[in-house]
Amino acid sequence: MSVGQYDQVVKRPPEWWPAEGQEPDPRWSLANERTVLAYSRTALAFVVAGLAVAGSRRIAHTPWWLAILGIPLLLIGVGIGFAGSRRFLSVQRAMRTGEPLGPPVLAALLPVLIAVIAAVGCVLATVVVFAPA
Numbered sequence: 001m002s003v004g005q006y007d008q009v010v011k012r013p014p015e016w017w018p019a020e021g022q023e024p025d026p027r028w029s030l031a032n033e034r035t036v037l038a039y040s041r042t043a044l045a046f047v048v049a050g051l052a053v054a055g056s057r058r059i060a061h062t063p064w065w066l067a068i069l070g071i072p073l074l075l076i077g078v079g080i081g082f083a084g085s086r087r088f089l090s091v092q093r094a095m096r097t098g099e100p101l102g103p104p105v106l107a108a109l110l111p112v113l114i115a116v117i118a119a120v121g122c123v124l125a126t127v128v129v130f131a132p133a
Contacts, residue, residue, distance in 0.1 A: 016089070017092075018089065018092050018093035018096050018097075019096075020093070020096060020097055021093075021095075021096030021097035021098065022096060023096065024092075024095040024096055028095055029092065029095070032088060032091050032092055032095070033088075035084075035087075035088070035091075036084050036085065036087070036088035038084075039080060039081065039083070039084025039085075039087065039088075040081065040084060042077075042080050042084075043077045043078070043080040043081035043084065044077070044081075045077070046073050046074070046076045046077030046080060047073075047074055047077035047078070047081075048077075049070075049073045049077075050070040050071065050072070050073030050074030050075075050076075050077060051070065051074065052070070053066070053067065053069050053070030053073060053120075053124065054067050054068075054069075054070030054071060054074065055067075055070070056070075062127075066123075066124075066127055069120050069123060069124065072116050072120060073117075073120060076113055076116065076117070079109075080106065083104075083105050083106050086105070087104055087105070087106075090102065
């Protein structure tokens with residue numbers, strides 16, 4: 001394909017990408033990308049922690065109830081990943097159309113998430129400290 005032919009190709013965004021409204025300032029779009037990457041990093045950390053706790057049964061021969069404590073961490077990681085992608089698209093759509101941003105869903109769930117994480121951490125710390133040698 002020659003350079004002239006390449007210029008004639010119309011670049012269309014994917015179907016899932018918000019197309020209504022005007023293209024926002026690239027700095028805002030890039031900031032939105034950094035935010036979704038932070039959501040992804042956090043989700044990945046929870047999934048890895050959940051897999052480590054849940055997989056401890058096979059490696060360290062821990063009791064089954066201890067391995068089950070990894071499941072809430074896995075679920076929190078998956079939830080954060082989905083919430084981050086939804087938030088990314090809704091913010092991008094709001095920037096394109098000039099609508100106000102809605103409140104983040106995770107902000108309402110944050111106290112519950114912190115309580116679950118604290119409970120799992122307390123149980124794990126107790127097991128590690130008081131485990132027979």
